[in-house]
Amino acid sequence: MSRFLFLTINGLSFGAVYAAVALSLVLIWRTTRVLNFAQGAMATATAFIALSVTQATGSYWLGFAVALVAGFLLGAVLEIAVFRKAETASPLNSIVIGVGVLIVIEAVLGMVYGNQNSRSFPASFSTDTYSIGNTALFSDQTLFTIGSVLAVMLALAALLTWTPSGLRMRASAFAPEVARLLGVRVGRMLTLGWALAGAVGALAGMLVIPTGLVIIPQSMDAVFVLGFTGAVVGGLDSPVGAVVGGVATGLVLSYASGYLGSDLTLVAALVLLMVVLLVRPSGLFSGVQARRV
Amino acid sequence: MTALLQVEKLSAGYGRAPVLHDVALCLEPATITAVLGANGAGKTTLLRSLSGLLRPTGGSIRFGDHDLTRVPVERLVTLGIAHVPEGRGVIAELTVEDNLRLGGLWRKGSAAAADSATAIAEVYDLFEPLAQRRKSHGHQLSGGERQMLALGRALVARPKLLLLDEPSLGLAPLVTAHIMALLRTLRDTTGLTVLLVEQNVHSALAIADQAVVLALGRVVAQGPAATLQADENLRHNYLGF
Numbered sequence: 014m015s016r017f018l019f020l021t022i023n024g025l026s027f028g029a030v031y032a033a034v035a036l037s038l039v040l041i042w043r044t045t046r047v048l049n050f051a052q053g054a055m056a057t058a059t060a061f062i063a064l065s066v067t068q069a070t071g072s073y074w075l076g077f078a079v080a081l082v083a084g085f086l087l088g089a090v091l092e093i094a095v096f097r098k099a100e101t102a103s104p105l106n107s108i109v110i111g112v113g114v115l116i117v118i119e120a121v122l123g124m125v126y127g128n129q130n131s132r133s134f135p136a137s138f139s140t141d142t143y144s145i146g147n148t149a150l151f152s153d154q155t156l157f158t159i160g161s162v163l164a165v166m167l168a169l170a171a172l173l174t175w176t177p178s179g180l181r182m183r184a185s186a187f188a189p190e191v192a193r194l195l196g197v198r199v200g201r202m203l204t205l206g207w208a209l210a211g212a213v214g215a216l217a218g219m220l221v222i223p224t225g226l227v228i229i230p231q232s233m234d235a236v237f238v239l240g241f242t243g244a245v246v247g248g249l250d251s252p253v254g255a256v257v258g259g260v261a262t263g264l265v266l267s268y269a270s271g272y273l274g275s276d277l278t279l280v281a282a283l284v285l286l287m288v289v290l291l292v293r294p295s296g297l298f299s300g301v302q303a304r305r306v
Numbered sequence: 307m308t309a310l311l312q313v314e315k316l317s318a319g320y321g322r323a324p325v326l327h328d329v330a331l332c333l334e335p336a337t338i339t340a341v342l343g344a345n346g347a348g349k350t351t352l353l354r355s356l357s358g359l360l361r362p363t364g365g366s367i368r369f370g371d372h373d374l375t376r377v378p379v380e381r382l383v384t385l386g387i388a389h390v391p392e393g394r395g396v397i398a399e400l401t402v403e404d405n406l407r408l409g410g411l412w413r414k415g416s417a418a419a420a421d422s423a424t425a426i427a428e429v430y431d432l433f434e435p436l437a438q439r440r441k442s443h444g445h446q447l448s449g450g451e452r453q454m455l456a457l458g459r460a461l462v463a464r465p466k467l468l469l470l471d472e473p474s475l476g477l478a479p480l481v482t483a484h485i486m487a488l489l490r491t492l493r494d495t496t497g498l499t500v501l502l503v504e505q506n507v508h509s510a511l512a513i514a515d516q517a518v519v520l521a522l523g524r525v526v527a528q529g530p531a532a533t534l535q536a537d538e539n540l541r542h543n544y545l546g547f
Contacts, residue, residue: 180404180407180408180411181408181411183400183404184397184400184408187397187398187399187400188395190359190391190395191391191395191397192408193379194357194359194379194382194388194389194391194395195383195408195411195412195459195463196381196383196384196411196412196463197380197408197412199380
C-alpha cells in the first residue's frame with residue numbers, strides 16, 4: 014500500500030511537470046497552430062540562465078525568478094522574430110522551423126556552457142524524502158513541484174477566464190478574424206500566448222532538472238516528449254486537457270516503472286499514446302465542434 | 307449633407323483574380339443601403355474591402371476624415387464601424403455573455419467598463435432570447451439566436467456604421483422580419499447607418515433607403531430602393547423576380 018502511495022505521489026510530481034510542458038504546448042498550439050518543438054530546449058536555456066544568475070549573485074531564488082522572466086521574453090521574441098512568419102504557412106513549415114530553433118538553442122548552449130555534465134543544478138527545496146516505515150514517500154521538492162505547478166495552472170485559468178486580456182486571448186484563438194473586427198490586436202495576443210508558454214515551460218525545467226536529470230543542453234528533450242504525450246492525450250486544443258493528460262502520463266509512467274520495471278517506462282508512454290489516439294484521436298478533452306448552420 | 311462613407315473607383319480581388327471593378331458608393335448618415343446581386347457578384351468582397359479584411363487593389367474609401375484603405379482592421383471599431391461577417395461570426399466556444407463583453411473591450415479609459423455594461427444591458431433588452439441564455443455557449447444557440455448575438459455584439463460598440471453580411475441567411479422568415487424591423491428602428495432612433503448585403507431582395511428593399519446592384523463585380527444599378535424595385539428590366543435581369 015505504501016508503495017502504491019509512493020508511486021502515486023511520484024507520478025503526480027512528474028505528471029505536474031509534464032502537465033506544465035503540455036500546457037505550454039497547448040497555449041501556443043490553440044492560438045497559432047504551431048507545435049513548438051523548441052519548447053524543451055527553451056526551458057533548458059532558461060535553466061542555464063538561472064544557473065548563471067545564481068552563481069553570479071549567490072541567490073537561488075533570484076535565478077529562479079530570472080528563469081521565468083527569461084522564458085517569458087524568449088517566448089515573445091521567438092514568436093515575433095521567427096514563428097510569426099510560420100503561423101500563416103503550412104503546418105509542416107512550423108515544425109521544421111521548430112526543430113531548427115531547437116537545434117540552434119542546444120548548439121548555442123553547448124558553445125557557451127559545454128556539452129558535458131559538469132555542473133550540479135540545485136533543487137528549490139530539500140530532496141530528502143519522508144518515509145513511512147522503510148518506504149520513501151515524498152520530499153519537500155515533490156510538494157513544491159506539485160504546489161507550484163498547481164498554482165500556475167490556477168493563475169492561468171483565472172487569467173483566461175476572468176480578465177479582459179484572457180477573453181481577448183480566447184477570442185484570438187477561436188476566431189482571429191472576428192476578434193480583429195472587434196478591435197482585438199490578435200498579433201499581440203499570440204505573442205502573449207507564446208510568452209506565457211515560455212514562462213510555464215521555464216518553470217517545468219526549473220522543477221524537473223534537479224530531480225533525476227543533469228543539466229546539459231539536451232536536458233529537457235525527454236521531458237518534452239512526455240509533455241507532448243500528455244498534450245496529445247488531453248487534446249492539443251484544451252488547457253484543461255493538457256493538465257489532465259500531463260498528470261495521467263506521469264501516473265501511468267510511475268506505475269509502469271514501479272510495477273513492471275523501469276525499462277518499460279517509455280513503452281508505457283507509447284502504449285498510452287496509442288490507446289488514446291485509437292480510441293479518441295482528438296484527445297480526451299477536445300472541444301465541442303460547433304454546429305455549422 | 308456630407309456622406310458618412312464615400313467609396314470611389316474601388317477595385318479588389320483575391321490573388322490575381324480581380325473581383326470588384328471601379329465600385330462607387332456613397333452612404334448618407336442614418337440611411338440603410340442594400341447591396342444586392344447574385345452569388346459571386348462581389349457583395350461579400352465589397353464588405354471585406356471596406357473593413358480592411360481584404361486590402362483593395364485600387365480606389366479610395368473615405369469614412370469621415372479617415373482613409374479606410376490605411377486603417378488597420380483592429381482600429382475600425384474605434385472609428386465607429388462594426389462589421390458582422392457572413393456566417394454570423396459568433397464565437398461558438400464562448401458564452402453569450404463573453405461574446406457580448408468582447409464587443410466592448412476596445413473601449414479605453416475609466417468609464418469604459420461602465421459604458422460597455424450599459425450597452426450590453428441594452429442589447430439584452432433588444433434581444434429577449436439572449437438575456438435568457440447568457441451562460442450558453444455559441445454552439446448551443448439556434449441560427450436566429452446566433453444572428454441576434456452577432457448583431458447585438460456589434461451594437462455593444464454603438465457603431466455609426468454597421469456592415470451586415472447576409473443576416474437572413476438560413477433564418478426563419480419571422481426572425482428575418484424581426485431583424486429587419488430592428489435595423490429600421492435603430493436607423494430612426496439612433497441614426498445608425500447600415501450597409502446591408504442581402505440575398506433576400508424583398509426583405510432588403512423593404513427597409514432600404516437606397517440600393518446598389520452588383521453584377522460580376524461592377525455596379526450595374528444604384529438608386530432609391532423604391533425606384534429599383536419598380537424597374538422591371540432590372541428585376542428580371544439582375545434580381546431574379
